Amino acid sequence: MPGRPSDTKDALVPFPPEAETVPLYPVQHGVKPPIFRVFVSWSRGNVLQVACIRPIEDESVREERNGAGEGGDIGGKVMEVKLGASDGNVExxxxxxxxxxxxxxxxxxxxxxxxxxxxxxxxxxxxxxxxxxxxxxxxxxxxxxLGNTALPSSSVIEDPKMVFQATARPTPLKAAWQLMEIFYVDRHSFPWILECLVDWLGEYDGLLSDTEVIVHRKLVKLQEKLVNVQVIEDDSEYWEGISSALSIGWLEVVVKLLRLHGSYQLDQLDSRETENGLVEAVAVLVSTMPRMRLDLPMGKLGQCYRTKPDFVKGLEEMEGLAQKCMQLKQCPTSSGLVGLLIGILGxxxxxxxxxxxxxxxxxxxxxxxxxxxxxxxxxxxxxxxxxxxxxxxxxxxxxxxxxxxxxxxxxxxxxxxxxxxxxxxKQGLGLLEILLYKQPLQNHVMILKNLEICRLYELERISSCVKEIAGIYHWKHGRKGCGIYWFQQAHDEARLNHIAQKLFECVGIADETSKRWEGLIELLGPEVESAGGLGFLHKYQNFKKSLQKVKDASSTDAAQQTVELLIQVKLLNWRDRPLLNVTETNLLLSKLQELSTAKLRPEFYQSDLPPRALSSVRLALATNLSRTFLEG
Amino acid sequence: MAASGGRLLYRCPQSKAVDAVRWLRPISAFDRFIAAAVHDTDTDTDTCSSAVEIHSVNLSFNPENPDHSRPLLHLRSSWPSPSRISSLRTSETRQKHLDGGRECVSVGEDGRVNLVSIAEMRLDHRLVHDSQGLVSYTAARWGSQAEFATGGFGFGLQWWDQRKPGGLVSQFKGWLYLEHAIDYPPLMSHKEGYPNNKVGGSSGTVFAWDLRRQQEPILLSGVGPTGTGQSTSESEVWEVQYDIHTQSSSTSAASSTKILPVMMCSEDGILAVIEQGEAPIELLAEDCAINSFDIDPQNPSDVVCCLEWETIGILLRQRRAISAYS
Known part of the structure; x- marks a missing residue:
């Protein structure tokens, strides 16, 4: 249990001294004071999410600190606090x-x-x-x-004094499941339901109660005694054990116990012949007890009968068992298994x-x-x-x-x-949508697993939401490429256009900066439509490429292509700043001139340029040129 | 444990999430070890809950009587990690340190490509490229001493050469996808990238690229933009490796231009071997995702994999009569 911190001055939230029983969970946030704000919200299960945020520093102050080598202070931290003690990990x-x-x-x-x-x-x-x-x-x-059924011992030499086989303790969960299977599902066993119960008790009787006297505990106690006692038949517990075991049909245990009778001992055999004969007769009787069942597993005693008449008898016995259980009902410590049995029988x-x-x-x-x-x-x-x-x-x-x-x-x-x-x-699908929508998406793999479930259940709306959330998360953390990828996947045109406006301001005319954008353009893919407003980057790249071609080898084709690109692009009319420098604009103007004069040549192929295209491009270039001059 | 078609799968529940598994190079002929990146959700959040664990694998494998051979993963050591592990690689050298040896390529969603080396108890790193977040990387793999490939969000694969200024040599064209894993064949003639999520769908796709024809991705699994192709799995492909165990159907593989068989695992629980132009061989079809796998380089018939449901699986394929002992 977390203790109360000795120095309460460090506590983020002061607590009244009289609150003695309040459990405290210390949070190691490691954020340097002063802490401006603390946010607390529920995370998954019994986990609280705590965010400690420092006040926002001025840019100048931060730079100063960075300069003084004190940089690296985090602006805040989000932590998770697990409430309640976990009750054993293995479970x-x-x-x-x-x-x-x-x-x-x-x-x-x-x-x-x-x-x-x-x-x-x-x-x-x-x-x-x-x-x-x-x-x-x-x-x-x-x-x-829920676990394996206990198998009969496979050892060849059996210890005669081991009347009761100690197996690994079965789980109550398995016992409860088996019980319900016997009564509700396994139709083959319905006529032999009593025998099934006997088998069930054989395996799970030990689980019925932790405090009450049950046959299992009685026999375990007797087992411990057997090793030391010589004349076992003088002990009342011996006979009680036999009758208890017999009453719930554990014939093997009964026969084993009977054969421990003193009259079997070699030195006694002569004097107690009649007595021994009687005991053996009982043992034989018990071991051939008619049992209303199809077959018996290895090592089990009794004779199988498949006929119906005995069924009535079985029912009567079952009622007896039910009565016994009903009586047990009064005892407050009865385990869930007894309660379950009462419910089933009732x-x-x-x-x-x-x-x-x-x-x-x-x-x-x-x-x-x-x-x-x-x-x-x-x-x-x-x-x-x-x-x-x-x-x-x-x-x-x-x-x-x-x-x-x-x-x-x-x-x-x-x-x-x-x-x-x-x-x-009724409510499943709604809750499923909430579940998927609320999953934390910091982890890239988790996003994909989440989307996989959306795909499986055809939840396209949620899928888009998740992609948008992922996009915002990455964009906010400076991973522009990731953010754009997810927005594109979500077909979120509004956000892509917004991003396009922001990026447009950064796209420069120098070659070294344009190289930086290549990866992003690659990411956007060949389909301009899916990129929303970011499509301008494509056009910009294509334009730059063809301009390069024109520079390398002057040809009419290249010039024409450039002009076409210019017409599509409208980049020239971008209002914030010119995107082409003076040399580039001049080059384009001269190429345009070449195109105009080419018209006069006999081999000229009439392209499908819009009629006013040339003049509008020329005008745009001229405007661009003047703006470039002004900026320069 | 389950057996089918000459294959045997052992499941070893771990009681914690297993994010990645790798075979370790054995110290002796009789010892076999695996490394697993685990994450324990049951521990308190303020203590270390992630770790790299080393398990010894005791496969007293008896082909005559497979039901009686008991595999056991025995935890030998555990190294706590401050954060959850996303990728795990094992060194091919037996040296304790990477000193003087190869560097690690490290890539991130922040768009940085670093080369990390271990020198005298500390990590050194050299920034190769910083895309300033414009491009995010999610996978990297060495190709040769100087060359490596990266993959991430986008339409292709990047090929880098340390000897060239700037490092980036070329972009391989593909379709829109996310790449999770890249592998190289034992022969250095091809390389492969493993994407999925083509535009408008999320069918798991595996591509291969021939270094000599970088702009022509070869579709190994999944549906291409033309709607053709054979799909092994419809969901995310988490890992791919060249499978040196599965014999290529074209026997003279060395001279042919055919791509070697590739093993892949996916979110919908498929572990399969795929080959160009052949029907895929499904090795496992689990109820939960297979997040990672590794083919044992010493015994390529043996595969270790980790399942979403906190389990490490060990798959034993029938060994080839001669090659297994040669």
Whole structure:
């Protein structure tokens, strides 16, 4: 935490001494006092932009200082201050990784929804099946993104005392996603939903609560005990552990625990034969427990049954589980997963959404809403209905907009926000325009990335705005070429004409200065029209070139070309100052004379010069000559 | 990791923006290193958030069983940079300093062209040209000991020769574009410029120029002013390099006037090899932009690239039977 500066005199803005709890963020601006003005504005996300500006110095004072070797003082500085402490970098990076990875599946699902909607105008059973398969595919790719499923141990020699396999702690996000997939998407598993839950609990039970007694914690505790206790069956926790594991269907754990029973020990086997027989019988019974599922992964116990009658039984058991969860509801420390489970079992979409948002954030809500709508038309209506209370948007759109704003507030994720904004029919496009319009454009690469998004979504108006902003930015910073390039790209004729007027004053007649302009003329390109008022530079260059030709070798063709250029140009009549010196004007006048006399020659080819062209050029040249004399 | 068409891509997430990547010259036959210009947005703004990082690359590549070979980028060292890095180049010499060796061409949007050299712990620079902002440069590349090319906003490429007064020798004609990258072929007969954004559109375009015919740009990819040409990518082209790995379809490349195959990466996530008059070979089509890549000069089949989504990618192409070990 930033501390209070010991010397408050240095503070730019004085603060009252009683404000003890105000967090302070020191800004290292490095601008020499006096500071004339401080501007504060919001930048992206929770970043404030602070500008410290010194008073404007007189030109003479600055020069004096520069002369005295004190130059280089900056006139001001713009800094960024990040508010709030970041909550662990790794988490943030992980959040972004998930955000990046979910863009493609989300976009694919949206485009499939749109194409399905055009193929089947009314919802038919085939479209429902197709859609469900797309959602399942989507769910699987998102799930993959959230982490790998724990694989069964592959070690050949198993430790008999390891009843409980400690795997890398799975993430609650993955657990929540899997849970929703089981209940809303995976139709293959609907008849075996209880078994799916057993598997789910096997993986994620440890996440259910941090403080309450849960089976996972019970077993971990028992595991620690097993190493030291000799006669395990005398311990009540042993039996409790077995019954807990059995109650949620962890058959492997039960069988392993049973085989740790004291009667299995070699020295006991003879005296406790009957007892051992009983225990083994139970273990066998447990390991062949009928399970209502298609197949079992390696290492899992039980016998698979695919028939329906058991389904009823399954339902009953599920209700039991639901009851258990309902009871858990009262406990205040229950994690988001329990809340989510309650919402799902209570068939309450609102609760599910609220739990998702509260415990897992905007990413989870936005992406899981796609799962909720697969099976229920009611939910579909609930989510897509436009609501007056939300300003005419649907719940679906609201959550997408919230998520897009989270993405927009980070410099590395703003580029994926458009994917979500364009899926919002009401306000998405408007917000997308604001997002693109407000992006900082100091970085040349960023401008191009921004324009790329404009092109992708055919936002030509914004594209032009961005180009204009870029043009102004560069022009203001003295990068004339860049500025002109962007104005030209934006077809901003008004600004180009304005620039043309400014530049016109600087264009000189000396050769060494004209060389400087060549790069800029090159930049403007051959199409004079796109250069706006700056087209004069082209004409000026062409004129200079042909004048050079005339000087090098006097020929009628060259002379004629020069005259043509002069007629187009109107440079001669430029009001501020003459653009040709005395020698050049004289040369042109004599060439003009040559052209007039050439008319009398028999081989003269009548060009399509305007009838009064020659006399008007002559007049212009004469005026120019007199002005040059006056200036000289 | 993904494999297709004899190619293998490893993705290494970095948790920070990667702006450029380069292979480094190996110290021994078994070590391979890359340099990456990174920018961390999670650190506080008043501390240094940009850096050049050196990673060792552990590609225990097993062509028999590619799924079990694990690539690992291992961070070896990091040098903090006061500002975000826009371009990264590696020295071709093994010397620790550039002393007595080549100078760096440095160009900027302010229109200055400088030659920077390192001398006794300090940087010296010599101003070659100052366009006073009338022309802005965004790319530069050495052609020979004395010659280099620059590109930027405009209609062409500038060719400079230090031995000539003023430096600027000629302008190569092109179409309106922004240039981001320039490269030279291993043989010094051609040079290439890499523009895009032709007037009225933003189709990614790659040109080549023959030094002997400077006013005739050769279109390698993209749509030319006449509306012809084959487009590999429709968006900005961020980097180009001559690809010495891809065998030119004209086998007697040395004698032919044909341009060598060129690798390019683009904003729309394409990494491809293009050749004059041939269909492009797409190596990668990612969901996000590929901002930079580098072909390993020692093992030209291996390419390192950086993706917009904070990831370094290492692409292994099938090595040619003999040339890989020769």
């Amino acid at each position: 943030e990076a992980e959040r972004r990784r998930i955000a990046y990875g979910s863009v493609a599946p989300f976009a694919l699902l949206q485009s499939r929804r749109n194409s399905l909607a055009t193929i089947y105008r009314v919802s038919s059973s085939s479209s429902v099946t197709e859609w469900w398969q797309h959602v399942l595919e989507y769910s699987k790719s998102i799930s993959e993104l 068939e309450s979409t609102e609760v599910v959404m609220a739990e998702c948002l509260k415990s897992f954030g905007p990413w989870m809500v936005t992406h899981s809403l796609e799962l909720l709508t697969t099976d229920s038309d009611q939910t579909e209506i609930l989510l897509h209905e436009e609501r007056y209370s939300l300003g005419g948007i649907s719940i679906m759109e609201l959550h997408r907009l919230i998520y897009a704003q989270v993405l927009s507030s980070h410099p590395l994720t703003w580029q994926i926000a458009p994917t979500y904004l364009v899926s919002c029919p």
